[in-house]
Amino acid sequence: MPTFTYTARTSNGGLKSATVDAPSRDDAVAQLRRQRLSIIKVDESKATPQTTGGSITMRDIVIFTRQFSTMINAGLPLVQALDILARQSENKALTAVVRQVVFDVESGNTVADAMRKHPKAFSDLYTNMVAAGEAGGILDTILNRLAVFMEKNDALLRKVKGAMIYPTVILCVAALCVVILLWKVIPVFAGMFGSVGVELPLPTQIVIGLSGLLNRYWWAFIGGMAGLAFFIKQYYGTAPGRLVIDRVLLKVPVLGDVLRKSAVSRFTRTLGTLISSGVSILDGLEITARTSGNRVVQDAIMDSRASIAGGDTIAGPLQKSEVFPPMVISMIAVGEQTGGLDEMLTKIADFYDDEVDAAVSALLSLLEPIMIVFLGVVVGGMIVAMYLPIFDMVNTVR
Template identity: 35%
Template sequence: MPQFNYEARDRRGKIHKGVLEAASKQVLATKLKESGLRLLQAEQKKESIWSKEIYIGNPVKPIDFIVFLRQFAILIRSGVSIVEGTSILGAQTESKVLKKALAQIEVELREGSSLSSACKKHSHIFSPLFVNMLMAGETSGTMDTTLERLADYYDKQYRTRKKLQSALTYPIVIGIITLFIVTFLLTYVIPTFEDLFVQFDSELPFITSAIIAISDWLMNNILFVLLIIVLLFVIFLLIFYNKSTRIYIDYAIMKMPLIGKLYQKALIARFTRTFGSLLENSVPILESLILSERIVGNLIVSDVLQKARRSLETGNSLTEPMKKHWIIPPLVIQMMAIGEKTGSLDYMLQKAADFYEAEVETATDQFKAMLEPMMIVFLAVIVGTIVLAIVVPMFTIFNTIQ
């Protein structure tokens, strides 16, 4: 919230100067009036580069945002005005970022702005999809229904994303644990036993010699290895955020065993849910396609949707370009084609989204059930090989001692 350097006068005519935080000059004047002061002049303090807030992704937790939408819908349905509803929710939300944004939105609403235009100024919280659906709700006079649909949309998106994250978390955690264990064994345990083997001057098996060689190389080049890891990470980020190369990463992920199909189902669920929700809230179909292209988060799907939009703009079928690409399943194309012919495209998309969200849930459970034993075996083989390299020569040393 901005801060103001102000100058005010009390009832006795004495001048007061200070700094106060307020959403606008009008709010500042109101605050000072409640303290018995009359505002004479105010100037907003300029933010330094260090005081500016930097956000990575949406700074509001999905759960907080969903609760806010559901409560807002209930308040509007109960007859509470949008301004009062914004004020009530701003006072009780636990999210500091959302609280600050709602305070500023309330000021703009009282000055005559619409809710959608006020939310548009806070793009770090309210996405273009949210603003467009809100605008459609204002136009149709169904704000409560629109807010409820938005809550349902974000809730389903959140649940699908959490399912996908839960499926990927297990292998990532096991991989990190394996990396730490192997690094510890190679840099701490193996050198200790290497000294013992040298003392007894015993002939070492091939597996032991190989592990010792790897350990020595790692010990001598640890900084080089760390530099390579950092460099690879930076290169990956550059490739990932470059549109011309990102498409190859998206394609590679889609073709990965096990996870490729799961990722594809999650993308189809996101696309159909987003497109269907926008159409259900009376957002124009071309605008809905543009927003879906941006939100789906995969360049291959975005490219197909772009071709579908161009097909629609030239008066052709929406689904025709989709039939020529492998990324969109035939079931979705058929349901969309039926929706186009019957005028129930939004309904068919929502049903397709329901189906694929259930598919993602089932597929993640199956993925985890298959992956857990595979990861345990992987960890056992890696660690077991290193342990075996230590144990085998130990038997030779014990026999020599005896």
């Protein structure tokens, strides 16, 4: 969006020079007139436009939301609060987005409608809750709930991702060790054994054969791995593929338990936050399904939405999915019957946050010995295989 430099006279007669972002000069003039400024000069800035590249992190949005909530609660007008946030944000991408939101709000749009134009910064869940807050006159309360929700959701995601870092690093180290051994070390042993002419044991022959294949056809190995990764990515991008892979992940021992519990926690906290903020249950279920992160869970939630639209309950379709534990189904059913579904969902989410902690700890405790044994078997097995002929030669000399 172009930036215009202007000079104008304020209502008390003072001169003011600053910049304003607008799609065109006419829009800039209109924006300044809405601020009751007497325009003297408006020119498009010739300076190099400020970069809007970079990503907007969850932490950036949480800080923005908390500060926005505080300003609204203190009685500042919406436009003034947003303008202050745009000027003090350290993230250039977020600054550009908030300035565009300010322009749209000054043009007559609601805050929620202005934010919907920037889906990379503000999710459907965010904009729907803001819309509910504007309609109910409790925008500051809704923004505070949003900040709390995003902080807890971000903490949950970090726990699950953290659980995957350790095994990923170990597997990468193991793969690197195997490649170096097969590429550089094993050929030295193979040449030595070839010059002696000793008969090699089967394990040694297998290792030397793998080394020869890697050195001769390394390009095929790299191409095969890249092709496999591309195929999996493309397959996961399709609806059937994502359903199959997500279903398999949920059935993996220990890891599946972590993913299931994190999915339950995210679903219940998201839906509970939306319902307590005044979003309709049908809209809430649709938004929650899109943010579930697992196709099996998403399908179960959408089945529940169809069930509610047909006059049924949420609990029935969730039970059929076999993803949600019986306790969760029972508590949701009780919440529906008593009219306290939002409170019940929040209680479930709090409980499962602790369950995710326990499941992640169990996963890490199990993975550590498994990874050590795996490294020992793979790397140690290759080394032993190369020393077997040496042992045979020593025995022959004796």
